[in-house]
Amino acid sequence: MSTIDQSVVDQDYVRIFDTTLRDGEQSPGCSMSMPQKLTVARALCELGVDVIEAGFAAASPDDFAAVNAIAREVRGSRVAALARCTRNDIERAAAALEPAEQGRIHVFIATSDIHLAHKLRMSRAEALESAVAGIELARQYCSDIEFSAEDASRSDPAYLAEVFSAAIEAGATTLNVPDTVGYAVPGEYGALFAYLRQHVRGIERAILSCHCHDDLGMAVANSLAAVQNGARQVECTINGIGERAGNAALEEIVMALRTRANHYGVGTRINTQRLYPSSRTLISVTGSVVARNKAIVGENAFAHESGIHQHGMLRNRETYEIMSPEDVGVSRSQLVLGKHSGRAALADRLRELGFELQEAALNQAFAQFKALADKKKEVFDADLEAIALGSTGTESGPWRLLALQMQGAIGRDAVPSASVRLSHESGRVVQEAAVGDGPVHAIFAAIERATGAQLKLRQYHVRSLSTGEDAQGEARVEVEVDGRDYRGRAVSTDILEASALALVEVINRIERRQMLTDASPNIEQEQAIA
Ligand SMILES: CC(=O)SCCNC(=O)CCNC(=O)[C@H](O)C(C)(C)COP(=O)(O)OP(=O)(O)OC[C@H]1O[C@@H](n2cnc3c(N)ncnc32)[C@H](O)[C@@H]1OP(=O)(O)O
Numbered sequence: 001m002s003t004i005d006q007s008v009v010d011q012d013y014v015r016i017f018d019t020t021l022r023d024g025e026q027s028p029g030c031s032m033s034m035p036q037k038l039t040v041a042r043a044l045c046e047l048g049v050d051v052i053e054a055g056f057a058a059a060s061p062d063d064f065a066a067v068n069a070i071a072r073e074v075r076g077s078r079v080a081a082l083a084r085c086t087r088n089d090i091e092r093a094a095a096a097l098e099p100a101e102q103g104r105i106h107v108f109i110a111t112s113d114i115h116l117a118h119k120l121r122m123s124r125a126e127a128l129e130s131a132v133a134g135i136e137l138a139r140q141y142c143s144d145i146e147f148s149a150e151d152a153s154r155s156d157p158a159y160l161a162e163v164f165s166a167a168i169e170a171g172a173t174t175l176n177v178p179d180t181v182g183y184a185v186p187g188e189y190g191a192l193f194a195y196l197r198q199h200v201r202g203i204e205r206a207i208l209s210c211h212c213h214d215d216l217g218m219a220v221a222n223s224l225a226a227v228q229n230g231a232r233q234v235e236c237t238i239n240g241i242g243e244r245a246g247n248a249a250l251e252e253i254v255m256a257l258r259t260r261a262n263h264y265g266v267g268t269r270i271n272t273q274r275l276y277p278s279s280r281t282l283i284s285v286t287g288s289v290v291a292r293n294k295a296i297v298g299e300n301a302f303a304h305e306s307g308i309h310q311h312g313m314l315r316n317r318e319t320y321e322i323m324s325p326e327d328v329g330v331s332r333s334q335l336v337l338g339k340h341s342g343r344a345a346l347a348d349r350l351r352e353l354g355f356e357l358q359e360a361a362l363n364q365a366f367a368q369f370k371a372l373a374d375k376k377k378e379v380f381d382a383d384l385e386a387i388a389l390g391s392t393g394t395e396s397g398p399w400r401l402l403a404l405q406m407q408g409a410i411g412r413d414a415v416p417s418a419s420v421r422l423s424h425e426s427g428r429v430v431q432e433a434a435v436g437d438g439p440v441h442a443i444f445a446a447i448e449r450a451t452g453a454q455l456k457l458r459q460y461h462v463r464s465l466s467t468g469e470d471a472q473g474e475a476r477v478e479v480e481v482d483g484r485d486y487r488g489r490a491v492s493t494d495i496l497e498a499s500a501l502a503l504v505e506v507i508n509r510i511e512r513r514q515m516l517t518d519a520s521p522n523i524e525q526e527q528a529i530a
């Protein structure tokens with residue numbers, strides 16, 4: 001007879017089963033080495049996921065080693081390994097999970113007629129028998145067994161209920177109902193859960209789980225429909241990575257349940273402030289970025305460009321934000337200045353930059369800003385400074401980068417070093433070198449040493465503005481000095497040069513501001529108004 005921890009059948013609690021390292025890794029371009037998987041597993045632990053599906057132990061020696069290493073290290077979250085209903089897969093999963101504090105063997109077999117006929121070449125009775133044998137074997141190694149009926153959403157519900165009843169009888173404690181090919185729609189998928197709760201024998205002894213794919217863009221909606229109909233485990237991945245169009249995105253599920261708790265009435269144990277850092281960790285490991293407009297973790301998720309929204313945000317951010325960026329680990333909302341922005345946001349950003357403009361000066365600056373914004377996608381702080389100071393273009397000094405040279409940046413044991421030469425408008429020419437953890441770190445250290453600047457880097461981004469070998473790369477740098485943020489941006493075909501130029505722009509802006517305030521605390525306002 002199966003056993004189940006009754007505390008987790010708490011009806012208000014939805015378990016988060018993260019499969020980034022298994023189904024997520026099945027996305028083309030997202031395969032991870034063992035150390036990379038450990039990095040992601042640590043992030044998942046900090047996030048507080050209930051279950052980490054660490055891999056498919058029988059898939060390769062490396063996958064086995066990764067599951068084993070994660071099982072050895074992870075404490076707090078349960079570690080699961082996937083296995084087909086075959087002796088070898090199950091025994092490999094069990095061996096890999098051996099050091100786990102809490103392990104789970106996850107066995108699966110397809111139940112839809114199309115998979116049975118063409119893929120497995122089995123009858124319904126044979127598949128049921130194979131599922132039972134697999135679960136019984138897995139139970140010899142582990143008390144926590146999850147059984148998945150692959151392609152459940154395209155299976156005959158009556159047959160599915162029969163297989164699940166037998167799975168519980170054989171010892172499965174979690175029953176997963178995958179929408180393997182993303183075919184389901186929310187009403188129908190939710191109804192399948194309601195049906196299973198009525199027709200599976202012993203269902204009160206198991207947890208129902210959903211596992212949705214995004215082929216029709218409904219993975220999250222389907223998962224939430226399942227929760228409304230009794231699913232108490234949701235399988236999902238960071239950033240929604242996974243086979244084909246991906247899996248349900250963990251961050252979207254968690255924040256939907258939290259933000260709309262009044263509607264769903266259930267919660268998770270996720271530390272939501274780790275959502276954004278986890279997303280960034282995964283991106284740094286796989287190199288697979290998310291779209292700017294991706295919910296919760298995309299660059300634009302808390303960015304506002306249009307004037308009416310920005311005006312509302314400045315009065316009260318709840319006018320246009322249903323979640324706080326801080327709650328998901330994003331430092332703050334952004335008001336991006338562009339052609340759709342209005343006076344309120346312009347005045348606010350100028351104030352941040354140290355320019356308190358009166359009405360007439362603001363109107364004049366606004367006209368110049370709109371003319372510029374019509375030509376550029378985004379107006380940067382340096383452009384605004386130029387407008388406020390009444391200059392004709394972006395200020396470029398006092399520092400100028402004359403030369404940048406890199407050495408030894410390739411190879412595991414190489415120590416990247418950078419040397420830079422800069423001139424100052426006072427006539428000085430300085431040259432410095434520094435080593436760093438990576439080439440950009442070395443460049444930044446050399447520039448800081450040469451200019452004497454002491455900066456706290458808040459953000460650093462590079463992205464390609466075009467494609468091909470001569471693609472232009474854009475670097476953006478944001479630093480904090482004395483509680484004030486300064487941003488710089490530069491473009492070059494060499495991203496290291498773009499990074500260096502962006503940092504020099506930041507240092508120039510800090511020095512220009514310092515010169516202005518040294519001359520007179522009010523001079524910048526007077527000049528801007530003049
Ligand atoms: C919906 C999902 O995401 S399921 C998980 C998918 N993930 C993966 O496939 C990644 C890991 N897979 C692998 O590394 C390889 O496919 C292996 C090592 C597991 C198997 O490799 P191979 O032995 O070469 O088999 P191959 O991948 O070509 O075919 C799959 C075999 O498993 C069988 N099979 C598929 N599902 C199951 C199951 N749940 N239980 C038992 N057998 C199964 C297929 O019928 C096929 O058997 P056949 O070779 O006798 O026709």
Ligand SMILES: CC(C)C(=O)C(=O)O
Nearest residue numbers: 108148150151178180
């Ligand atoms: C093995 C199961 C859970 C799966 O990944 C799917 O059906 O998509």
